[in-house]
Amino acid sequence: MPLSAHATNLGRVNATHLLTDGDWAAPRAGGPLDARVRVPGSKSLTNRFLVLAALAGDESVLRHPLRSRDTVLMVDALRALGAQITDAPEDYGHDAWLVRPQPVTGGAQIDCGLAGTVMRFVPPVAALADGTVRFDGDEGARRRPMRPVVQALRDLGVDVEGDNLPITLHGNGSVRGGTVRIDASGSSQFVSALLLAGARYDEGITVVHEGKPLPSLPHIAMTVEVLRDAGVLVDDSEANTWRIEPAEISALDVEIEPDLSNAAPFLAAAMVAGGSVTIPGWPHVTTQGGDHLRDILDMMGAEVQQTRDGLTVAGTGEILGVDLDLHEASELTPVIAALATLADSPTHLRGVAHIRSHETDRLAALSTEINRLGGNATETEDGLVIRPAPLHGGLFRTYADHRMVMAAAVIGLAVPGVVIENIATVGKTMPEFPALWTQMLGAA
Numbered sequence: 001m002p003l004s005a006h007a008t009n010l011g012r013v014n015a016t017h018l019l020t021d022g023d024w025a026a027p028r029a030g031g032p033l034d035a036r037v038r039v040p041g042s043k044s045l046t047n048r049f050l051v052l053a054a055l056a057g058d059e060s061v062l063r064h065p066l067r068s069r070d071t072v073l074m075v076d077a078l079r080a081l082g083a084q085i086t087d088a089p090e091d092y093g094h095d096a097w098l099v100r101p102q103p104v105t106g107g108a109q110i111d112c113g114l115a116g117t118v119m120r121f122v123p124p125v126a127a128l129a130d131g132t133v134r135f136d137g138d139e140g141a142r143r144r145p146m147r148p149v150v151q152a153l154r155d156l157g158v159d160v161e162g163d164n165l166p167i168t169l170h171g172n173g174s175v176r177g178g179t180v181r182i183d184a185s186g187s188s189q190f191v192s193a194l195l196l197a198g199a200r201y202d203e204g205i206t207v208v209h210e211g212k213p214l215p216s217l218p219h220i221a222m223t224v225e226v227l228r229d230a231g232v233l234v235d236d237s238e239a240n241t242w243r244i245e246p247a248e249i250s251a252l253d254v255e256i257e258p259d260l261s262n263a264a265p266f267l268a269a270a271m272v273a274g275g276s277v278t279i280p281g282w283p284h285v286t287t288q289g290g291d292h293l294r295d296i297l298d299m300m301g302a303e304v305q306q307t308r309d310g311l312t313v314a315g316t317g318e319i320l321g322v323d324l325d326l327h328e329a330s331e332l333t334p335v336i337a338a339l340a341t342l343a344d345s346p347t348h349l350r351g352v353a354h355i356r357s358h359e360t361d362r363l364a365a366l367s368t369e370i371n372r373l374g375g376n377a378t379e380t381e382d383g384l385v386i387r388p389a390p391l392h393g394g395l396f397r398t399y400a401d402h403r404m405v406m407a408a409a410v411i412g413l414a415v416p417g418v419v420i421e422n423i424a425t426v427g428k429t430m431p432e433f434p435a436l437w438t439q440m441l442g443a444a
Contacts, residue, residue, distance in 0.1 A: 023395070024423035024434065026412020027441055032275030035440040036310075037266045039279060041066040041256035042288060043429045044219060047074045047117040048226045049254055051125060051196045053099035054083035056230065058251035060099045061092055065256050069428045070115040077122045080108035081129060106131015106171055114138045114359055114400060114428065119165060120149050120189045124197035127158045130173035136166040140400055145357055148190040152180040156201070177201030177246065183211035186354055191242065192223040198244040199232045209240040215354040218328055222287035229254065257283050260290025262430050263311075264335040265406040266440060267293055271302050271315035272342060272413045277440065282311035289329035296324065296332065300339060319343040326383075327351030333384075334407035337366045340386040341375045342414055353382035359428075360399035366407065369396050373415065393417020402428040409437055 046065040051074075053060035065071060075085050075097075082105040088096035106129035112119035119141055126133040136142075147163040154160055156177060159170040177198065184190040191207055191214070198205030214220065224234045224242070231250035235243040263279045270277040283291075284306070297313055298304045301320040305312045321343040326333050330352040340347035355362040363379050370377040373396065376389040396408035398421045405426040412418035426433045 021422055021424050024420045026396075026409050026418040026420050027438060028416055029269070029273030029413040029441060031273070033270055033273050033277055033440065034275050035266075036278045036280060037263070037436055037440050038281070039258045039263045039266070039436070040064075040068070040430060040432060042259040043068065043070055043262075044117070044222060044259075044288065045226065045256050046071045047121065048192070048196065048223060049252060049256070050074050050078060050085070050097075050099065051121050052226060052230045052249055053252055054078040054081070054085075054101055055125065055197065055200050056099075056101050056249040056251045058101070060252040061088060061096050061254075062099065062252070063093060063096045063255045065095075065097050066259060066429065068431055069113060070117065073111060073113045073115050073118050074122070077110045077112075077118055078125070080110060081105060081122075081126060081133070104128040106133055108133045110135045112137030112141050112165060114141050116144060116187065116189055116358070119144065120146055120187070120193040121196055123149060123153060123160075123167065123169060124193050126169050127153055127156075127171050127175045128173070128197070128200055129169070129171040131171060133169045133171065134166065135168070138400070140359060141165050143357075145186050146190075148182040148184060148186070149193050152182050152190075152194055152207075155180050156205075175201040177203035177205050179206040179208065181208045181210050184209045184214055185212035186357060188214055188216040188219045191220050195223050195227060195234070195242055195244060199227070199247045199249055202246060204244045204246040206241065206243045213327070214240070215327055215352075216289060216330055218287050218289040225287050257281070257286060257288065259429070260286065260288040260293065261331045262406075263290060264293055264332055265410050266436070267297060267302075267311070267313040268335050268339050268410045269413055269440065270313045271297065271300065271319055271339060272317065272410060274315055274317040276312055276314040278310050278312040280310040282306060289331060292329040292332065296322070296336060299324070300343070321345030321347040321388075323348045323350075325351040330355050331403065333362060334366060334403040335410055337370065337377070337384055337386060338407040338410035341370055341373075341377070341389075341391060341411055343386075343388060346385060346387045348383065348385050350380070350383040359401035360404070362401065362403065365397075365399045365401065365404055369404070369408070372396070373411065373418065391415045393419070395419045395421055397421045398425045400425055402426045402430065405433065409433075
């Protein structure tokens with residue numbers, strides 16, 4: 001569903017950043033950059049704080065949230081379950097959401113779009129409703145796995161029809177809680193989903209992961225941190241086990257950090273075009289996986305400096321090939337793969353087999369589209385090998401995946417004639433992207 005279908009649900013959501021379906025000619029860099037790019041708030045933090053605020057004991061304020069398709073879908077879902085979420089009055093400061101929790105109600109139809117956080121985080125909340133809640137989403141969402149969450153809810157006594165979208169929950173007003181054992185090797189979101197609602201269950205919840213190593217561990221650390229911000233006691237002292245006692249969730253007044261993963265293409269641009277790009281407000285301590293960019297871009301030949309002003313990446317146009325395990329920051333894979341196509345030596349990206357079940361099979365999509373432009377990308381069992389090769393222009397298909405848009409834009413800085421399919425796809429997490437990208441290049 002296009003972003004514009006959701007844009008009026010909150011007064012200021014994307015009002016000036018609506019995107020329409022259509023292809024976009026990726027602009028080339030006209031010279032070294034000298035830009036500051038203020039990226040919007042973190043999607044991962046915004047949606048986690050929204051869930052906790054909807055379950056809290058009192059009114060919460062979320063300042064500078066991300067306003068994108070994924071977060072508006074989360075707002076719509078929580079509002080359908082009873083929460084009151086509005087733009088905060090001006091005396092709360094510029095750009096804030098006010099969340100007034102209400103009892104969780106049934107009789108709702110939830111549109112998950114293509115948002116993994118909605119399709120996985122909201123069912124454990126909906127299980128608290130006294131009534132039926134139905135979930136569905138985009139066609140691509142029906143292919144994304146969510147059975148570990150569904151089965152965990154069944155193990156806790158919740159009546160759920162279906163294993164993947166569409167699903168229907170029949171709630172009775174409470175969830176027993178207790179211990180569940182799941183295989184979360186397909187997505188760290190399976191663990192986070194259960195933890196976020198667990199304090200509201202009668203016996204709390206203990207989640208035990210049994211399976212291959214967990215991907216994207218920083219995202220679980222993020223969930224634990226936001227829970228603690230809301231006064232929830234989390235015992236994560238034992239490996240692969242998280243315990244939450246039943247408790248009231250405290251109201252929140254939080255400032256959402258910039259989305260560090262969405263900063264990736266802008267910082268990468270400094271390496272491709274030369275010059276420098278600064279991202280203001282880069283946190284000195286964070287659980288966001290995007291913070292790995294500081295080390296990754298340094299390894300690839302950039303000069304990276306963090307000050308009170310933010311994070312600055314400077315490059316010369318020369319890019320080094322690397323051997324990287326991106327297990328803890330898999331969302332960076334598309335942009336790093338784009339940089340690798342322009343590097344001076346081969347790059348091996350590993351540890352990211354799980355991104356085959358993201359918005360699309362990202363490994364297949366990246367190798368296909370890089371090779372369509374003349375590149376040399378080969379899939380491995382858990383990643384990609386990318387070797388230097390002369391690139392040419394052409395259509396770069398995006399597969400309804402916002403990260404593919406960002407990867408194509410990075411390649412297009414150096415390769416003439418790259419056309420990005422359906423630029424509106426990027427509205428999933430960053431509707432401002434085309435405008436910010438163009439402004440950055442205009443500062444060159």
